Amino acid sequence: MDENGRTGEAIRRIVIVGGGTAGWMTAAGLSAVLGGTRIAIDLVESAEIGTVGVGEATVPHIRNFNAKLGLDEADFMRKTQATYKLGIEFRDWGRKGESYIHPFGAFGQPLGGVAFHQHWLRARQRGEADSIEAYSLPIIAARLKKFAPPATDPRSLGSTFSYAYQFDAALYAQYLRAYAEARGVRRTEGKIQDVSLDGETGFVQAVILESGQRIEGDLFIDCSGFRGLLIEQALKTGYEDWTHWLPCDRAAAVPCDSVEPPTPYTRATSDDAGWRWRIPLQHRVGNGYVYCSHYISDDEAARVLLAKLDGKAQADPRFLRFTTGRRKKQWNRNVVAIGLASGFLEPLESTSIHLIQLAVSTLLELFPERGCATADQDEYNRVMDLEFERIRDFLVLHYHATQRDDSAFWRDKAAAPIPDSLAYKMALFRDRGVVVKYRDGFFLEPSWLAVYLGQNILPRGYDPMADAIDPAEAARKLAELKAAVQSTAEAMPDHQAFLERFCDARGAA
Ligand SMILES: Cc1cc2nc3c(=O)[nH]c(=O)nc-3n(C[C@H](O)[C@H](O)[C@H](O)COP(=O)(O)OP(=O)(O)OC[C@H]3O[C@@H](n4cnc5c(N)ncnc54)[C@H](O)[C@@H]3O)c2cc1C
CATH class of the missing domain: 3.50.50.60 (FAD/NAD(P)-binding domain)
Structure with missing residues (x-):
């Protein structure tokens, strides 16, 4: 040696x-x-x-x-x-009936060297801002079921997102x-x-x-x-x-028939003892229920999963166990x-x-x-x-930042201890919207923002540097961006049409 x-x-x-x-x-x-x-x-x-x-x-x-x-x-x-993936839609995570998208892309551009979300926080306090989603191109494109590859010109709004695959x-x-x-x-x-x-x-x-x-x-x-x-x-x-931080220990998975064109995003819907995924591919939809066995039996989880499928199940549910x-x-x-x-x-x-x-x-x-x-x-x-x-902290945030109190699982999760490293990040955000930055690795600022704001964690204040820009000027910039995001997303092709043109897999199934 x-x-x-x-x-x-x-x-x-x-x-x-x-x-x-x-x-x-x-x-x-x-x-x-x-x-x-x-x-x-x-x-x-x-x-x-x-x-x-x-x-x-x-x-x-x-x-x-x-x-x-x-x-x-x-x-x-x-x-x-x-299929293409512009982000993940989270349904019922903050409160039941709510939905937000974690996008693979930015919310706006900095103004005067200050992060966009700080101007948004100030405008929101003044009643002059829309939902943060309105300023994100990948979110609006996903909601409209549109897709086009990002533009290569870094000055273009069309370059402010990335994408993955399902x-x-x-x-x-x-x-x-x-x-x-x-x-x-x-x-x-x-x-x-x-x-x-x-x-x-x-x-x-x-x-x-x-x-x-x-x-x-x-x-x-x-x-x-x-x-x-x-x-x-x-x-x-x-x-x-x-497990004390991430309590789910089982999953039931089942593919089903597609009943509509594939969405350019994955969906994660919270359920009484965990959450369900829905991942649309070209030839079928993948589904699963990730749950905590302390709160639900395998049979009941399979029953819930099958009852909530879009289309006909293509097999019996498969069960997986993990720690x-x-x-x-x-x-x-x-x-x-x-x-x-x-x-x-x-x-x-x-x-x-x-x-x-x-x-x-x-x-x-x-x-x-x-x-x-x-x-x-x-x-x-x-x-x-x-x-x-870092990934653990980000995942725990989803479970911790919930206002759901309609099932024992969610009540217990909201009250459960969290890693000190996450508590520290949340304290900084709650004060004036500071997102702890990583030089590299997962997850970056827009991801944390999407989950904090999507699950109703709002800072008490905002970065005082934002005040260097006149509020009327900032409000005008926000309105311009919102309009540009909407029109750019609307001009993109439908996700399905883009798939058919670029990589149609029908016949390969
Ligand atoms: C419920 C669930 C959902 C998931 N969803 C996602 C997702 O959406 N996105 C994502 O990125 N990841 C997801 N993952 C994780 C993803 O499935 C795995 O990271 C990925 O499949 C890699 O698995 P693996 O190759 O490590 O193990 P496995 O797929 O289990 O492969 C193990 C291999 O080892 C071989 N092997 C084992 N023992 C022996 C032996 N004695 N002799 C010879 N060969 C042996 C097996 O034959 C097999 O080839 C999910 C996981 C779970 C459980």
């Missing part, structure tokens, strides 16, 4: 355990960069065990991942039955499998029944399949899903349980856990695929030259821990 805690030889063989969304995203991401080197990549998966089979909504970062792979957008969308995650994994295999990733079908550890270092040496085949490696990526075959079962890394939280170390010895093996924060803001992507890019940035240095692991774990915690 050297002074950096580095043990072992140069990495020559990488073994990815698992072929779900995480396994194939990792295989594609690594093979895109390492394909031309002498490093061999193996992937082992078991059709008998299967994949978790859910995870259809994404966040805009996935476009960077696809771009790094050089995927053709229209081809990828056609093959995965994808797709069939199983088809995405298949698509990436073809990509990775074409770049030399070797796939082995089979069930791993044993893991061989080095008696001295505790490093994983090989996985052994039921057939007796032994697959050796220098670096192992555990994408085996909730079971954490290497990171937990073999290395006993430990799990930080966050919210994260692995104590995402990189331990020569094992890096990616995907559900690394932890799960529940699907509320569709962040799991983003975490997979971040894991792959962080691993590539810190790719060990030789062995696995403690410093590399520490830095990787620091980056991933920070992102898990």
Whole structure:
């Protein structure tokens, strides 16, 4: 071992355990960069065990991942039955009957160097502002079911948003499998029944399949899903349980027929013991009820879910169990856990695929030259821990900032303790609308604003710097922006028409 805690030889063989969304995203991401080197990549998966089979909504970062792979957008969308996503509509989260959209884009532009929402807060106090939604192009476009790609000119209003996809995650994994295999990733079908550890270092040496085949490696990526075959079962890394903050522990999922053109947004509707998702794809709608088993039985959750579908169910509901939280170390010895093996924060803001992507890019940035240095692991774990915690705080905000008091679940949630890091962010916002900023990572200012304001958390005051602009002038600018947002959104094509023109997947279903 050297002074950096580095043990072992140069990495020559990488073994990815698992072929779900995480396994194939990792295989594609690594093979895109390492394909031309002498490093061999193996992937082992078991059709008998299967994949978790859910995870259809994404966040805009996935476009960077696809771009790094050089995927053709229209081809990828056609093959995965994808639709566009401009944000998430939250129904009944503040109070029952209310709706707000968390957009992938900004609310207005700063005026005189002061954040737009500060001028909006002042105008609102003076009775001179509309709902904050009126000043967001992606929200108004989503409400009108319109879509056009963002403009490239940064001065244009049409450039003030981004977008993500709603797709069939199983088809995405298949698509990436073809990509990775074409770049030399070797796939082995089979069930791993044993893991061989080095008696001295505790490093994983090989996985052994039921057939007796032994697959050796220098670096192992555990994408085996909730079971954490290497990171937990073999290395006993430990799990930080966050159920006291994020209490949902089950989900029932079912696809149904579409009865209307797909909306360019996902919907999350709060329900008596959790919330329901609705994700429209080109060929069907994905639905699920994420709930806390302390408050509702599986049978009752399935009954509620089926009763609230748009169209005819295409299958019986599938049940999934999980514990919210994260692995104590995402990189331990020569094992890096990616995907559900690394932890799960529940699907509320569709962040799991983003975490997979971040894991792959962080691993590539810190790719060990030789062995696995403690410093590399520490830095990787620091980056991933920070992102898990930031996402956790944002998700907890949705549950905490509710005025629903019509079910035991929501009454308990509103009263439950929250992480200190979230309490601090909320205190700053409640005072004069300060949103704690991150230099990079999730989530940025517009996201926090959307949830605070959408769930009726209003600051007592506003930034005094906003007073440097005459209120009448600010009110005029707000009115102009609102009109421009409305007319720009109205001029966009219908989402359905855009899909048909760009990436029609009918016939591919
Ligand atoms: C209810 C729910 C809703 C979700 N919604 C979203 C969403 O909208 N957006 C989002 O980004 N994410 C979502 N997620 C998360 C998303 O589903 C996962 O992040 C994603 O599917 C990755 O899963 P995975 O590949 O880590 O695990 P899995 O899909 O479980 O894959 C595990 C793989 O390991 C293999 N394996 C396991 N054990 C063995 C063994 N012994 N031998 C050989 N192979 C083995 C399996 O065969 C499989 O190939 C959701 C998750 C849940 C539970």
